[in-house]
Amino acid sequence: MDVLYFAWVRERIGLPREKVETEAVTVRDLVTELRAREERYAAAFEDISALRVALDQELAEFDAPLAGVREVAFFPPMTGG
Amino acid sequence: MDVLYFAWVRERIGLPREKVETEAVTVRDLVTELRAREERYAAAFEDISALRVALDQELAEFDAPLAGVREVAFFPPMTGG
Amino acid sequence: MRISVQEAPFDLGQESAAFAAGHRDMGAVVTFTGIVRDLPEDPMEAMEIEHYPGMTQKAISQIAEEALARFSLGDVLVIHRYGRLVPGEMIMMVATAARHRSHAFEAASFLMDYLKSRAPFWKREISRSGVEWVAATDADEDALARWTPRAP
């Protein structure tokens, strides 16, 4: 699946998107996998309450299932307007 | 003093302004005097709750004193905006 | 603060752009524009707006001053027309500039509520069947109740 990062999440991880092969059931499981990868992922996902997630370009909860999802995006709370 | 009429008050009375010599103490007293003049005044001042008054171009109550006032205006509730 | 009571049309685009450009230190600009509705089924041919020349400017200035005192505003603009207007024409506009959007919105809403019921304008609608004064509504008067007196 495609995993996208925006704003300071992108900066901490050091790339805007990547392909991830995963068996993770929920977003939270995926975060646990990513966090275990490298220090920069651990830093980006340190405080999950400071993050938001979108599944296939719709805002979602961290408990949401990943089945059938093609694009996951992680980012800080939005600051539009 | 100058007495001014606007909107349908002006139409009922048939003139936009006139000089009035009066000893009326309050606006309400002045209304009583005007109402007694002629049918068209009685018609205009029939329902005082449907009218508003300004003294020297400031909104006022019907109980307000007329001492020192140079310009009294009667009109229906405003419909600006 | 600019208040204009005028018979001539105004240019909403020009006024909005000039107002916003004049307040680069403010993050939020809100405008409201009132338009004579142009409804195909409406028999209205024109709207005539009467006002009280000696009082109008003063009354609007007081309303605008009150808005400046109540809200954290950078500036206020009010333009209000009188005379004969045809459907589709703009009757009036207000603009507010503030650092925070809630103040700009609330101030514009406050200005409109007070202009509606406390500025000396009277509208009448002219149609083939006659002329009718627009009646003030209870809703307009009730709208003022939202704006409780400021603490002293």
Next chain:
Amino acid sequence: MRISVQEAPFDLGQESAAFAAGHRDMGAVVTFTGIVRDLPEDPMEAMEIEHYPGMTQKAISQIAEEALARFSLGDVLVIHRYGRLVPGEMIMMVATAARHRSHAFEAASFLMDYLKSRAPFWKREISRSGVEWVAATDADEDALARWTPRAP
């Protein structure tokens, strides 16, 4: 309904005038404009706005559809820029047209509250001393609480 997510500047005057002129059957038009504040004491040199291209248009359309469903509106316009903006530049605007002023005001306010916290934009401020991401505030999140769910 028109939604535009664009890097290029927009012309507030032209957009406001065209939107209002296109809605002669509506009595009330409200616009909101967000501006990069230009404060003499502010060290900010530029604001950079990042967005999520695949999601932005869709998210804003959903917010606009929700506004159309909640309020009695004739139309909605949203323009939001991304990229590098300097102080004084306009970031975004919304416009709403309604028969009654309260709906036009509330809908514009609703749109702003949701665009602020639910449209995928992220701002950062660039100054001589560095680059800082603008943090979302509790107040922005709290603003959404006003808009209780609609009855089914």
